[in-house]
Amino acid sequence: MIAVTGPTGNVGRALVERLVAAGRPVRALTRDPQRARLPAGAEAVRLRPDDPAALFRGVTGLFLYVQAGGDRTPALLAAARAAGVRHVVLLSSSIIDSGADPAHPIHVMHATAERHVRDSGLTWTFLRPGAFATNAFQWAPQIRSGDTVRGVYAEGRTAPVHEDDIAAVAERALLDGGHEGAAHRLTGPAALSNAEQVTAIGRALGRDLRFVEVPPAEAGPDLFPHVPPGMLPALLESLAATVGTPPEITDTVHTVTGSPARPFTTWAQEHTTAFQP
Numbered sequence: 001m002i003a004v005t006g007p008t009g010n011v012g013r014a015l016v017e018r019l020v021a022a023g024r025p026v027r028a029l030t031r032d033p034q035r036a037r038l039p040a041g042a043e044a045v046r047l048r049p050d051d052p053a054a055l056f057r058g059v060t061g062l063f064l065y066v067q068a069g070g071d072r073t074p075a076l077l078a079a080a081r082a083a084g085v086r087h088v089v090l091l092s093s094s095i096i097d098s099g100a101d102p103a104h105p106i107h108v109m110h111a112t113a114e115r116h117v118r119d120s121g122l123t124w125t126f127l128r129p130g131a132f133a134t135n136a137f138q139w140a141p142q143i144r145s146g147d148t149v150r151g152v153y154a155e156g157r158t159a160p161v162h163e164d165d166i167a168a169v170a171e172r173a174l175l176d177g178g179h180e181g182a183a184h185r186l187t188g189p190a191a192l193s194n195a196e197q198v199t200a201i202g203r204a205l206g207r208d209l210r211f212v213e214v215p216p217a218e219a220g221p222d223l224f225p226h227v228p229p230g231m232l233p234a235l236l237e238s239l240a241a242t243v244g245t246p247p248e249i250t251d252t253v254h255t256v257t258g259s260p261a262r263p264f265t266t267w268a269q270e271h272t273t274a275f276q277p
């Protein structure tokens, strides 16, 4: 049995769907089982980081989001170990080995979680993805209502990685041996600017979208509906670093899963409903 935290998240949901399709028993540890809309075949259990004893009965592998355990991550991992869990796959971030300031809040959050996992006594695999293709959902409200997209750093370049490619690597790390102690840096196959991503979404929709750059000082929470407001300054700092610096591109998705990482154009074609009025 594999336990998946954050099963309603971009990566977590893709992983649950994969495990169910593969016929593997999966327990989805979600904050709200009533609203989770998980696939039939997944066992939905309320995530109670303050009372983790019952969560892991029969579980051998755990997929962990940094946010799911929060401050209670050490207790959650201890409960997992006590119940017989052997391996944990942590969704971390490329910020860890990007050379970013270790005091950057996003760095601190992931480095702390990695330390808790290393200290847990479980075997582990860290997934350190770069920018997610799903970050493009930040433009969805604007694209649903018009052809102009206001955003920061038109020329900021990333190599967006498909959420299901991250899930595919997680699946292999949970089900196969050989990933113990590995930190997998995951990216998409090609670098695109933010303006190019918006153009690609427009093509997938059959529309001509235009990116209009907004100075970062004028960027408020309205442009980043998916970002907790307290995290916005740190995020803007990270986005500034994507201008003029080519992103790392790895072939780890291909190496681990046997299938090449999907390009952003494919992601855009698969997610048109999110951008349609």
Ligand SMILES: NC(=O)c1ccc[n+]([C@@H]2O[C@H](COP(=O)([O-])OP(=O)(O)OC[C@H]3O[C@@H](n4cnc5c(N)ncnc54)[C@H](OP(=O)(O)O)[C@@H]3O)[C@@H](O)[C@H]2O)c1
Pocket: 005, 006, 007, 008, 009, 010, 011, 012, 029, 030, 031, 032, 036, 047, 065, 066, 067, 068, 069, 070, 091, 092, 093, 094, 128, 129, 130, 131, 132, 134, 135
């Ligand atoms: N976006 C990027 O470019 C990027 C790059 C590298 C790393 N990351 C990391 O990847 C993770 C985001 O992945 P994602 O896009 O798949 O996540 P997501 O869609 O935001 O989902 C996260 C899930 O975690 C669960 N959760 C439990 N406690 C939570 C809490 N206190 N706050 C928020 N969610 C909580 C929720 O599931 P339930 O409600 O079902 O419990 C939620 O659906 C973050 O840790 C982020 O730092 C992101």
